[in-house]
Amino acid sequence: xxxxxxxASVDDILGTAGTWLDEGRKVAVATVVKTWGSSPRPxxxxxxxxxxxxxxxSVSGGCIEGAVIREAFEVMESGAPRMLDxxxxxxxxWDVGLACGGNxxxxxxxxxx
Amino acid sequence: xxxxxFDAIQTxxxxxxxxALVVNLSDGxxxxxxxxxxxxxxxxxxxxxxxxxxxxxKSGVVxxxxxxxxxxxxxxxxxxxxxGAVHITQxxxxxxxxxxxxxxxxxxxxxxxxxxxxxxxxxxxxxPDEAMEALAPDRxxxxxxxxxxxxxxxxxxxxxxxxxxxxxACLGSRRTHASRLDRLRxxxxxxxxxxRIHGPxxxxxxxxxPAEIALSVLAEMTAVLHEVPPPMKSANxxxxxxx
Numbered sequence: 001x002x003x004x005x006x007x008a009s010v011d012d013i014l015g016t017a018g019t020w021l022d023e024g025r026k027v028a029v030a031t032v033v034k035t036w037g038s039s040p041r042p043x044x045x046x047x048x049x050x051x052x053x054x055x056x057x058s059v060s061g062g063c064i065e066g067a068v069i070r071e072a073f074e075v076m077e078s079g080a081p082r083m084l085d086x087x088x089x090x091x092x093x094w095d096v097g098l099a100c101g102g103n104x105x106x107x108x109x110x111x112x113x
Numbered sequence: 114x115x116x117x118x119f120d121a122i123q124t125x126x127x128x129x130x131x132x133a134l135v136v137n138l139s140d141g142x143x144x145x146x147x148x149x150x151x152x153x154x155x156x157x158x159x160x161x162x163x164x165x166x167x168x169x170x171k172s173g174v175v176x177x178x179x180x181x182x183x184x185x186x187x188x189x190x191x192x193x194x195x196x197g198a199v200h201i202t203q204x205x206x207x208x209x210x211x212x213x214x215x216x217x218x219x220x221x222x223x224x225x226x227x228x229x230x231x232x233x234x235x236x237x238x239x240x241p242d243e244a245m246e247a248l249a250p251d252r253x254x255x256x257x258x259x260x261x262x263x264x265x266x267x268x269x270x271x272x273x274x275x276x277x278x279x280x281x282a283c284l285g286s287r288r289t290h291a292s293r294l295d296r297l298r299x300x301x302x303x304x305x306x307x308x309r310i311h312g313p314x315x316x317x318x319x320x321x322x323p324a325e326i327a328l329s330v331l332a333e334m335t336a337v338l339h340e341v342p343p344p345m346k347s348a349n350x351x352x353x354x355x356x
Contacts (some may be wrong), residue, residue, distance in 0.1 A: 014126075018119060029114055033138070034174050034185040044172035044185055081141040105174075105184060109141060112115045 013057035017048040017111055026051040028072035028110040032104055036087070039102035041073050048111075051076055059106050060086075071108050081109035118143045119150070122187055124248040129189035133163045138174070138181040155182075170253075190215040190336070191253050196241050197260035198225035201284070205257070205327035206234050219244040219269065220260070243266035255280035255334050257314060261289065267296060274306050280329060280337045282314035289313075311337070312325060 020027050030047040040061035047057045049072040064086045087103030120348035125132035135144045144153020146163040162175050163184045172186045191214050198220035206216050219237045222266030228235045237244040256273040258266040273281045291314035
């Protein structure tokens with residue numbers, strides 16, 4: 001992505017997703033599409049997950065990754081994308097909340113081979 | 114995400130072409146928008162919105178007539194042009210790269226701009242004004258001069274000040290900076306234009322070592338990028354680069 005390949009690799013999350021898919025792994029991509037209030041990662045941030053739970057990137061400071069990964073496993077199988085809402089108001093629905101008090105919407109989809 | 118969509122995004126990124134992925138959040142349908150092309154079924158209104166967001170690098174959800182779309186902007190990396198392959202540059206380059214910048218270093222002095230001192234970096238040994246003209250700074254570009262040498266810094270500044278570079282900064286003491294401004298004023302730059310220069314470069318965090326000075330400059334550049342008033346900059350003493 002840049003000439004500075006020695007430093008840039010951690011940021012090439014989509015590139016990692018493609019590599020995993022090429023290796024025959026099932027891959028789901030979670031993307032922050034909306035945030036309200038304080039949230040640690042901006043819109044467009046991504047978390048890529050495979051069927052073994054290997055992951056790169058992030059959609060929060062670590063508060064919701066576990067729940068997103070669980071949803072990602074289902075999306076990997078079904079192929080049906082879904083929107084996840086996290087935040088104080090949905091704490092019970094998703095059994096997680098954001099410690100920072102923010103709200104985020106995360107779009108989870110399968111990367112189709 | 115379809116493989117074809119994914120591949121198109123990666124190809125655009127590799128070619129440094131700004132591209133927006135537009136996802137219909139009701140059915141997952143994907144479309145791709147660049148400044149000149151549209152691949153997918155989108156109304157003109159959504160295409161225009163996607164292009165506006167791409168220009169501003171503002172990913173987000175668009176709601177129109179009951180529908181919802183996620184516009185996901187993929188712009189080429191921000192770029193920082195550093196004039197002067199000096200000791201500070203050696204730490205500034207990897208820090209800026211980790212922060213997501215593409216880095217170019219300009220220094221016509223052969224013993225400074227060596228691959229040994231700067232591995233994995235684009236080095237240019239042209240005279241700074243020629244190198245800068247070739248690089249054509251845009252509004253996603255920062256320009257930092259670190260040589261302390263007017264022969265090298267000033268020609269680069271001439272090009273930077275006529276560009277839309279979002280951050281222009283010069284290392285040097287207040288006295289050095291005052292004489293720099295005097296020279297540029299004599300060369301026809303007005304005060305509004307000269308006010309774009311952050312000098313002395315960096316936030317006043319008491320930086321001493323090259324790495325600390327690089328950190329203070331990168332911090333100021335970040336504040337300017339996100340349009341946050343650089344904290345502490347009103348303090349009139351103890352700037353990072355009081356060299």
